[in-house]
Amino acid sequence: MVHPVTVPSRRDTARLLFATARALADGGVVADDFLKPVRPHVPAHVLDALRPHLALPDRRTGIRTIPGLLDDFTGMEPTPERWGLPQTGLTRALDVALTIVAFALGEPFAWAGQQAGRLVHDIVPTQGLEDKQVGASSLTALEWHTEDSFHPERAQVLMLYCVRNPDGVGSRVSSIRGTGLSGERLDLLRRPDVVILPDDSYPSTWQEDGADGSPADAVRTVWDADDGLCVRYDPPYSRFLTADPAFHDAYRELGEALERSSVTVGVGTGDILLIDNDLAVHGRAPFRPRYDGTDRWLKRLQLRLPRPRPASEDRESGYGQRPLRVGVPADPPA
Numbered sequence: 001m002v003h004p005v006t007v008p009s010r011r012d013t014a015r016l017l018f019a020t021a022r023a024l025a026d027g028g029v030v031a032d033d034f035l036k037p038v039r040p041h042v043p044a045h046v047l048d049a050l051r052p053h054l055a056l057p058d059r060r061t062g063i064r065t066i067p068g069l070l071d072d073f074t075g076m077e078p079t080p081e082r083w084g085l086p087q088t089g090l091t092r093a094l095d096v097a098l099t100i101v102a103f104a105l106g107e108p109f110a111w112a113g114q115q116a117g118r119l120v121h122d123i124v125p126t127q128g129l130e131d132k133q134v135g136a137s138s139l140t141a142l143e144w145h146t147e148d149s150f151h152p153e154r155a156q157v158l159m160l161y162c163v164r165n166p167d168g169v170g171s172r173v174s175s176i177r178g179t180g181l182s183g184e185r186l187d188l189l190r191r192p193d194v195v196i197l198p199d200d201s202y203p204s205t206w207q208e209d210g211a212d213g214s215p216a217d218a219v220r221t222v223w224d225a226d227d228g229l230c231v232r233y234d235p236p237y238s239r240f241l242t243a244d245p246a247f248h249d250a251y252r253e254l255g256e257a258l259e260r261s262s263v264t265v266g267v268g269t270g271d272i273l274l275i276d277n278d279l280a281v282h283g284r285a286p287f288r289p290r291y292d293g294t295d296r297w298l299k300r301l302q303l304r305l306p307r308p309r310p311a312s313e314d315r316e317s318g319y320g321q322r323p324l325r326v327g328v329p330a331d332p333p334a
C-alpha cells in the first residue's frame with residue numbers, strides 16, 4: 001500500500017523553522033558556524049519541510065518573493081546603526097533560520113573581505129555612507145548593478161530578508177530578458193570590452209591590474225546561458241576598453257532599457273526576496289534615514305548554484321577577493 005506524502009503547511013513549517021533555529025542559537029550556534037568544516041546539524045526533515053515552500057527566482061523576471069516562513073520572528077530589536085554590532089539571541093536565531101533556508105535552496109557563502117567574512121549581512125542605512133554606491137547608502141539611489149559583478153565567483157542568487165521597512169522602500173529589479181535589445185546591440189555587448197572593479201564595500205587593498213600583476217580582467221556585459229540572456233553590469237565601478245562609439249551606444253541603450261523594463265518589488269517584514277544575479281540587476285530608490293532604530297533593515301545572504309558561466313571567467317583574478325565556501329547540499333529545488 002502506498003501512503004500519501006504529507007507536505008507540512010507553510011504555517012507548520014514556519015513554526016518548525018523557528019523552533020529549530022531557536023534551539024540551535026540557544027545552544028550557542030551562530031550563522032557563521034555553518035562555514036566551518038564541521039557544521040551544526042540541521043535535521044533532514046527541516047530541510048524537507050522547507051523545500052516545497054521554496055523556489056528559485058523565475059528565469060524570465062529574475063524574481064521570487066517568499067512570504068510567511070519567518071512569521072514567528074516578531075519583536076525584533078531596533079535597527080542597528082551599522083553592521084557588526086552585538087545582536088540579541090533572537091537576531092542570532094533569525095540569522096541561523098535564514099542560513100537554514102539558504103541551505104534548502106543552494107550553497108550560501110561569504111566573502112573574506114566583506115562584513116568580516118560573515119555569512120549573513122546586515123543592510124542598514126549608515127551614517128557617513130548616505131551617498132555611496134553601497135547597500136548602506138540611503139539618500140542616493142543605488143544604481144543598477146549585478147552583485148559583486150567584478151568577481152567570477154559572484155552569487156547566482158541573492159537572498160534578501162526584510163526585518164523592517166516602515167517606509168516601504170522598494171527593491172528595484174530589472175531582467176535583461178525583458179529589455180528587447182536588438183541582436184546587433186547584444187552582439188556588441190557580448191564583447192569583453194569592460195573592466196569592473198570591486199565596489200566600496202570591500203577594503204581598497206586590491207590592485208586594479210589583478211592581484212598577481214596580470215592585466216585587469218576584461219568582462220562581457222552580456223553572456224548566454226542555456227536558457228537565455230544573462231548580464232554582468234555595474235556602471236559606477238566600470239571602465240571601458242574600447243572607444244568604439246557603437247559599443248558605447250549599445251551600453252547606454254542597455255541602461256535605458258533596464259530602467260524602462262524595471263519593476264519595484266515591495267518587501268515587508270517577514271518577506272524573503274530572491275534575485276537571480278545572472279539575468280537581473282538590482283538597485284534601490286533613495287530614502288531618508290532616521291537613525292533612531294526604526295530604519296529599513298534587510299538581511300542579505302548570497303547563494304551559489306551549480307550553474308555554468310562562460311569559461312572565459314575561469315581565468316579572472318577576482319582582484320584577490322576570496323569567497324568562503326561550504327559544501328553543496330543535495331537536491332536543491334528546480
Ligand SMILES: [Fe+2]
Nearest residue numbers: 135145147282
Ligand atoms: Fe546589491
